[in-house]
Amino acid sequence: MISVVILGAGNVATHLFSAFNNSDSVSVIQWFNRNISSLKSYKNRVEITDDLSQLKEADLYIIAVSDDAISSLSSQFLFENRLVVHTSGTVNIHDLDKKNRRGVFYPLQTFSKNATLDFADVPICIEAIDKSDLSTLKVLSKAIGSPYHRVSTNQRKALHLAAVFVNNFTNQLYRVAHEITEAEGVEFDILKPLILETAKKVQNLSPYMAQTGPAKRKDKKTIKKHLDLLKKEQHKAIYELLTASIQQTHGVLTDPRTHSKKNKIHGRKKL
Template sequence: MISVVILGAGNVATHLYKAFKASDNVVIKQWYNRHLERIRSYSNEVDISDDISQLVEADVYIIAVSDDAIAPLSEQLPFENRFVVHTSGSVSAYDLDKKNRRGVFYPLQTFSKAAKVDFSQVPICLETLRKTDYMPLKRLAICISDITKRVNSDQRAALHLAAVFVNNFTNQLYRVAHEITESQGAEFDLLKPLILETAQKVQDHSPFMSQTGPAKRKDKKTIKKHLKLLDNAQHKEIYKLLTASIQHTHGR
């Protein structure tokens, strides 16, 4: 049995709480947040606290807060030589206060509080500054996920950057597509099978091999028609930029 204390009450913290709660091999000793109202609804399930001086002892302390708050919160911890990790993809493990043993427990997924997540399919990227801390952290990870990976800081930073492209930027493109369809009274829902097929295709083939469309074909007539249809100047620039990128990638 591995004991944990969760610090923070955002999307990642909430999903981690639910995943740990569902595991037979993890006991959540305490859930801390500086604003108790954010976690009060869980008070019948777990010990909650807004007093950092009263943190209980646990095997692992998981800081799941915004990137800028990680270092200050780790400095406030009222103990030394315990195992403290954060969940960020872009913050160094060295940003945690050196009075404690340090590591990273990075779930590589997008989290929204309202959306259910199957944590067994969420890759958890692990990093520790001490070699002896890695196996305890891995044991915690495999309690909730079937996919764990040891990464170094550079690899984690690259994964986080790539995640912005495949998730945040892609979602913004969905928003652009939604605006385009709305402008003509077309149904965005008709694009959803295409969205799913595009995502499914890269499960079996590389993004390079999966690329299709007028940019790859260098279909100037269609590209020109599309640009003419776009009234929004920003959408037009996005179209031009991505078209140029695809043509550069595929030697067009």
């Protein structure tokens, strides 16, 4: 049985508590947060505290707070030589205070408190300075049914950056699409099968091979019509930027504002 103390009360901490609490081989013995009122609803399920001096001895301390607070919080621990990990995609492992053994337990997924999540669909990126601690993080990942991946700090940072593109930026594009449909009184829900199919395609095809649409097929008339339909300058800028990016990737550089082919790449002749 792995004993765990969780620090923080945000989305990641809340989902981790739920996953650990449902595991037969993990015991959350304490949950810390500076604002203890955020944990009041859990007081009958786990010991809660807002006092760092009262932290219990555990196999593992998981810091699940904002990136800017990780280093400072780890430096305030009164104990030494225990395993302390953070859950950030970008914070360096060495930002944790060196008086304790250090590691990273980064769940690569989007978390919302009220959204149900199966940890079988949550890859855990693990990192540790000591090999024995790496084994502990592997066992912890298995205990909640998550696949784990041993990564370096630079690899983890690259994964987090890529995740921003596939999740945060994509979600913003959903928001733009919602504004466009809403402006014409069309239900955004009509697009949901397309959203699901797009995500499904990249399970078996590379994003390069899965690309379709007017930008790739050099459909200048459709591109012009789309730009004319867009009412917000910000939406036009996004459309133009992504169109240019797709065309550069697929060998045709066309300025969506002038609709003129500039050149081809990948060794093809200029037009």
